[in-house]
Every structure is written in C-alpha cells, then in structure tokens.
Amino acid sequence: xxxxxxxxxxxxxxxxxxxxxxxxxxxxxxxxxxxxxxxxxxxxxxxxxxxxxxxxxxxxxxxxxxxxxxxxxxxxxxxxxxxxxxxxxxxxxxxxxxxxxxxxxxxxxxxxxxxxxxxxxxxxxxxxxxxxxxxxxxxxxxxxxxxxxxxxxxxxxxxxxxxxxxxxxxxxxxxxxxxxxxxxxxxxxxxxxxxxxxxxxxxxxxxxxxxxxxxxxxxxx
Numbered sequence: 001x002x003x004x005x006x007x008x009x010x011x012x013x014x015x016x017x018x019x020x021x022x023x024x025x026x027x028x029x030x031x032x033x034x035x036x037x038x039x040x041x042x043x044x045x046x047x048x049x050x051x052x053x054x055x056x057x058x059x060x061x062x063x064x065x066x067x068x069x070x071x072x073x074x075x076x077x078x079x080x081x082x083x084x085x086x087x088x089x090x091x092x093x094x095x096x097x098x099x100x101x102x103x104x105x106x107x108x109x110x111x112x113x114x115x116x117x118x119x120x121x122x123x124x125x126x127x128x129x130x131x132x133x134x135x136x137x138x139x140x141x142x143x144x145x146x147x148x149x150x151x152x153x154x155x156x157x158x159x160x161x162x163x164x165x166x167x168x169x170x171x172x173x174x175x176x177x178x179x180x181x182x183x184x185x186x187x188x189x190x191x192x193x194x195x196x197x198x199x200x201x202x203x204x205x206x207x208x209x210x211x212x213x214x215x216x217x218x219x220x221x
Contacts, residue, residue, distance in 0.1 A: 004112060006142065010135045013108060017068070017099040018078050025139055032065040032166070033135040034158070035101075037114050037128045039149040041073040041081040049130070050085045050096070052155050057097040059159055063166065065134075067098035072109060072128050075102045103128070116149045132158060134165060142169075171221065172199060187217035 004010075012025040027033075036053070038046040050069060060067050071078060082096040101108065109115050109128045116129035130147035142165050147153055164175040173185040187196045187204055193214075196204045200219040207216035 004141060004144070006144070008141050009139050010133065010141050011111065012139070013111070015108065016075055016102045018075055018082065018096070018102075019099040022099070027068065028066055028135065028137075028139065030137050032063065032137060032162070033068065034060065034065055034162070035068050035070060035131075035133045035135070036153070037103075037109070037112075037131040038069060038071040039116070039128050039130070041071050041077045042084065045150070045152045046071070047081075047085055047088055049152050049155075050082075051088045054085060054091075054097055055089055056155060056159070060162075063159075063162055065162060068101060069098060070101040070103050070108060070114075070128070072103050072106055074104050075100075078102060114146075134158075134162060136165075136169065167221075173219070173221070184218045184220050187219055189215055 010024065012023055014021060014023050024033075036049075038049065040046065053067065053069070057067060071081075073081070078100040082100070083092070085096060086092055086094050103109055106115070106128070112131065112133070114128050114131045129149055130151065130153055132143070132145040132147075132153065133141060134143035136142045143161055145153075145158075160180060163181050164179060167181075167185070168174060171185070172188050172191055174188055175183075176186050179185070187200070191199070193204075196217065196219070200221075202220045204217050204219045206214050207218070209216060
C-alpha cells in the first residue's frame with residue numbers, strides 16, 4: 001500500500017460512519033481492529049461480503065477484534081444498504097453488527113492507497129479496491145491484503161490470519177502453510193536449540209533435509 005507499510009502506525013483518521021463521527025484510534029481502544037473496504041454500496045459482491053462479515057461477527061468479537069467497513073457512499077446510503085445486507089442473511093429485523101465509514105469524497109481511499117484504477121463507476125470515478133487492514137492494539141499495521149474490485153474475499157482465511165497474528169505476537173513461533181489453530185507451529189530460526197528447548201516444554205522435532213541444516217523445527221503449543 002503506498003505510504004503505509006507493515007509496522008507503521010495506522011493513521012488516526014476522523015470519519016463519519018453509521019454510528020456517528022469517529023477517531024479511529026479511539027474507536028479501537030485497546031483492541032485489535034480490522035478495516036475492510038468496499039467498492040460501492042448496493043452492489044452484488046460487496047453485499048455478499050458484508051453479509052458474510054455480519055454472520056461471523058461473533059468470531060471476530062471472540063478474538064477481541066473490532067470490525068469496521070468502508071465504502072465510497074454516504075452514511076444514509078450505508079444505512080439503507082445495511083438493511084439489504086441483513087435481509088440477504090435472512091435477518092431483516094437485525095442491525096448490521098459493525099459500522100461503515102462514509103468515504104464519499106474518497107479521502108481515505110486515496111490516503112490509504114485503496115483505489116482500483118481498472119474499475120470505475122458510471123461517472124468514470126475509480127472504485128475502491130477490496131482492502132483488508134488488520135491493526136494491532138499498538139495501533140500498528142499487522143496485515144494488509146489488496147483484492148481487485150471483481151474478486152470477493154475469503155473471510156475464513158482472514159480469521160485464520162488473525163489467529164496466526166495473535167499467536168505469533170505472543171509466542172516465538174511462526175505458522176506454516178495452511179496452518180490452523182491446534183496444528184503444529186514452527187520455531188523461529190533466531191532461537192538456539194537450547195532456547196527452544198526451554199521455551200517449548202512439549203518438545204521440538206526437526207525434519208531432516210538434504211542440506212543437513214536444522215531449520216525445519218516444529219513444536220506443539
């Protein structure tokens with residue numbers, strides 16, 4: 001993302017949302033946070049994404065992650081669109097369980113590098129790409145994923161990544177390909193064998209490879 005790198009402090013922007021005006025850092029408090037952008041209200045792929053996020057919002061809450069969406073329409077449009085989203089979920093009487101930022105002037109879309117130059121609305125204005133930003137309790141950017149406007153996101157993968165981020169923030173481990181909570185994790189290369197043995201009482205196993213290097217080290221937490 002132009003101007004915003006992993007480890008950077010996420011901008012403490014102010015914005016109008018469906019729950020009123022917010023300052024982003026105040027909104028997050030001491031929680032983790034996820035901001036996910038959408039190209040436009042009342043569009044098909046965005047509606048399926050918002051509906052999925054609403055259905056699994058308890059999974060984010062369980063992980064201590066505050067959710068907030070962004071789209072390039074007005075607060076009034078967001079509120080009306082939210083009714084469609086919840087009806088799509090067969091929950092027409094329920095409110096959308098997270099706010100939506102109104103970025104109708106595209107200020108945040110530009111600031112955070114979220115515009116998709118290949119996808120435009122009927123007025124010829126660039127649409128917002130499908131960005132995902134995960135922000136830690138220290139207000140620093142922990143993850144950014146950028147999807148084109150034409151591709152819907154996989155929220156199971158986003159939850160999996162958050163599980164990995166939260167685990168590796170606390171333990172000196174990394175998560176291998178296709179890792180899921182409960183699977184073995186990998187010992188980070190910077191730990192010596194003695195340090196690893198002391199940190200991981202369940203033991204460390206090393207997979208042999210032709211190079212003879214002992215870098216594929218696994219443990220169970």
